[in-house]
Amino acid sequence: MKTAQVKKTFVLGVLFVLPLVAYLFFASGVNNFGRLPIMTEVVEELPENKAGVFLASKISIVGYLGSDLSQRQVNMFNLNQKIYKRFSEFTDFQMLMVLPDGTQEQLAEVMRELAAIGEVGAWRFVFLTPEQIQAQFESLQVPERLDVSLGTDQVYIIDKALQLRGRKATGKDAALYGYNATEVSLLTNTMIDDVKILLAEYRMALKKNNQYKDL
Structure with a gap:
């Protein structure tokens, strides 16, 4: 008993x-x-542009394609398949590429080829002067530099408050400021998770704010 x-x-x-x-x-x-680390506190907003596209109030994947798009066509394909397709339906998410003014015809050809294999309607593009591109990129405060064409294989996650997000250095891994768009495994195994974390972070904050409003 x-x-x-x-x-x-x-x-x-x-x-x-x-x-x-x-x-x-x-x-x-x-x-x-539950939070994606802030790597840079203040990223410079995009200057006024014909597309009317800006970083504020959006979760942005930002890339710098340079003046020779043949060098980064594979990057765009990888991003379209791995990142854009997965997150493009979120209203506060945008895939935003910065290019030198004068590359419009090159871009149109690349996008025609990309559209042949999938939906691409929500990509965003901003055309700037070389000086504007350099200044905006430098505000990221990242170890990488733009090449002579004003492009890089790295893409960056910038949150709604114009903060660069990434991963802090750990015992064996270096800090991650950007994601190399030529590396499919990095996009699949790391970047997707990081975008999910940031989206969840904002979703939790919104839910918490709504709870306070009901009090």
Whole structure:
């Protein structure tokens, strides 16, 4: 009889403690892993442009394609297949490419080829002067530099508050400021997760704000 009582007490204890432990575990996970680190506090907004496209109030994947788009056509294909297709339906998400003015015809040809294999209607493009591109890129404060064509294989995640997001250095991994669009495995295994984290972060913040409004 006494043994049965001990077993009953043990089972009840487990049923009470396990949910509490699980809650604490996941709560800790949200605090420690639920935010994508800020790498640069203030990124320069895009200058006035004919497309009327800006960074503020959007989660932006920003790339710099340069003046020779043949060098980055594969990059655009990779981004379209791995990132754009997955997130383009989110209203606060944009795929935004910065190019030197004068590359419009090259871009039109590349987009015709890209459209032949999938939907591309929500890509955004901004054409700027070399000086404007250089100044805006330098505001990212990243280790990479633009090449002579004013392009780079790296693409960057910029949040609604004009902050560059990425990954801080860990014991064996270097800090990640941008994502090399030529590396499909990096886009698939890392960038997708990071965009998901940022979208979830904003979703949680919105839910929390709505809860406060109801009080």
